[in-house]
Amino acid sequence: MIGVGLIGSGFMGKCHAMAWNAVHLAFGDTPAIRLVHLGEANADLAERRAGEFGFAKASGDWRAVIADPEIDVVSLTTPNQFHPEMAVAALETGKHLWCEKPMAPSFAEAQAMADAARKSGKVAVLGYNYIQSPAIRHIRTLLDEGVIGTVNHLRIEMDEDFMADPDAPFFWKHEAASGYGALDDFAVHPLSLIQNLFGRVASVMCDMARPYPDRQTDSGSRRPVETYDIASSLIHLENGVSGTLLVNRSAWGRKGRIALQIFGSKGSILFDQERFNEVQLYVTSDRPTEQGYRTILSGPPHEPYGRFIPAPGHGLGFNDLKTIECHELIAAIEGRPANVIGFDEGLEIERTVHAMARSFEERRWVEVRG
Numbered sequence: 308m309i310g311v312g313l314i315g316s317g318f319m320g321k322c323h324a325m326a327w328n329a330v331h332l333a334f335g336d337t338p339a340i341r342l343v344h345l346g347e348a349n350a351d352l353a354e355r356r357a358g359e360f361g362f363a364k365a366s367g368d369w370r371a372v373i374a375d376p377e378i379d380v381v382s383l384t385t386p387n388q389f390h391p392e393m394a395v396a397a398l399e400t401g402k403h404l405w406c407e408k409p410m411a412p413s414f415a416e417a418q419a420m421a422d423a424a425r426k427s428g429k430v431a432v433l434g435y436n437y438i439q440s441p442a443i444r445h446i447r448t449l450l451d452e453g454v455i456g457t458v459n460h461l462r463i464e465m466d467e468d469f470m471a472d473p474d475a476p477f478f479w480k481h482e483a484a485s486g487y488g489a490l491d492d493f494a495v496h497p498l499s500l501i502q503n504l505f506g507r508v509a510s511v512m513c514d515m516a517r518p519y520p521d522r523q524t525d526s527g528s529r530r531p532v533e534t535y536d537i538a539s540s541l542i543h544l545e546n547g548v549s550g551t552l553l554v555n556r557s558a559w560g561r562k563g564r565i566a567l568q569i570f571g572s573k574g575s576i577l578f579d580q581e582r583f584n585e586v587q588l589y590v591t592s593d594r595p596t597e598q599g600y601r602t603i604l605s606g607p608p609h610e611p612y613g614r615f616i617p618a619p620g621h622g623l624g625f626n627d628l629k630t631i632e633c634h635e636l637i638a639a640i641e642g643r644p645a646n647v648i649g650f651d652e653g654l655e656i657e658r659t660v661h662a663m664a665r666s667f668e669e670r671r672w673v674e675v676r677g
Contacts, residue, residue: 309637310343312372312402314393315384316356319407319434323382324360325626326633333614333627334634346372373397380405380430380640387491388484391416398427405636407434409495410650410657412486417657424650430639432632432647435499437565439631439646441609441623442586446569446576447504454590456573458505461550463497463568465580466561470519470536477522481532488534490515491660493554497565498656499648504569506546507655512672513540513663518557540663563625584622 311327313320331337342362347353350367357365366372373381373396380403383393391411397404410417424431437443479485480492501508515535524530536556543549565580577587584605605612606619615627639645659675666673
């Protein structure tokens with residue numbers, strides 16, 4: 308039996324709750340899951356969400372969740388400026404931790420979280436669910452098998468349009484306390500894919516942009532926007548591969564795009580998150596008369612797709628990836644091999660983000676570990 312606590316019940320809190328409810332049904336090899344205690348900003352909201360999500364208890368104080376002796380693992384889904392205090396407290400109380408990305412607004416806070424995880428001896432993983440996609444896992448297999456030869460260049464983009472409207476009101480993601488903006492809100496996801504597929508980033512050259520300098524508040528006044536909705540970076544990986552990383556939260560028409568292009572000596576691989584269950588593969592070993600991109604459609608041969616749907620072409624979705632991630636977390640807790648990004652690996656992503664921000668401020672190439 309695994310006792311679960313949840314802090315935060317917004318979009319990602321609900322995703323975690325759905326994953327905890329679905330993981331045993333999907334995989335069948337996990338211990339029984341008990342949803343013990345939900346914490347929110349106030350008791351009324353906590354009671355309402357606990358009833359909706361299936362938690363036995365509710366509190367308007369996150370500390371009560373962490374202190375609950377019936378809880379083995381805490382899901383932390385609050386805005387990232389609250390992560391450091393909550394994460395360290397959970398680990399020091401002896402709980403395993405599933406924390407949404409990014410780790411924290413500052414590198415020092417992220418480092419303190421990683422230090423607490425190592426000291427606790429508990430499992431602490433971050434919510435980088437895109438690495439769990441059967442399509443991404445198959446791309447990793449293709450790379451490991453050398454299907455496109457030696458990789459020499461990659462391009463990765465992440466775009467959404469939830470901040471594209473200049474008349475949309477100011478909210479917490481426009482505050483400097485939340486971080487840099489698209490760089491740590493968005494770029495961490497492409498960086499998780501880069502780290503999972505290729506390893507660490509060595510050096511960066513970054514630029515950031517703020518398309519709308521101010522936004523209207525609830526009182527009707529204008530407030531300066533303190534974060535950057537656009538970031539563009541040149542990157543060099545430690546393995547010698549060059550690349551570009553482009554992110555934009557103000558890209559009209561883009562809803563959930565993570566576009567990955569990988570170029571090798573014998574072919575290339577394309578993936579677009581908006582075509583979630585497809586991979587495009589080009590190989591020079593085809594006859595010249597048939598060379599071209601082929602579409603690989605995800606299906607049961609691409610694990611763990613078959614845990615959800617027995618037929619190809621029906622497609623998985625975002626919440627299925629959270630369920631897969633939940634299963635990997637449980638494997639890590641049980642001491643089995645797991646495809647997760649722990650706090651130490653996550654700290655390398657944070658290190659890269661802060662190197663990019665420093666590059667922007669200093670207008671130069673920056674060594675990530677320099």
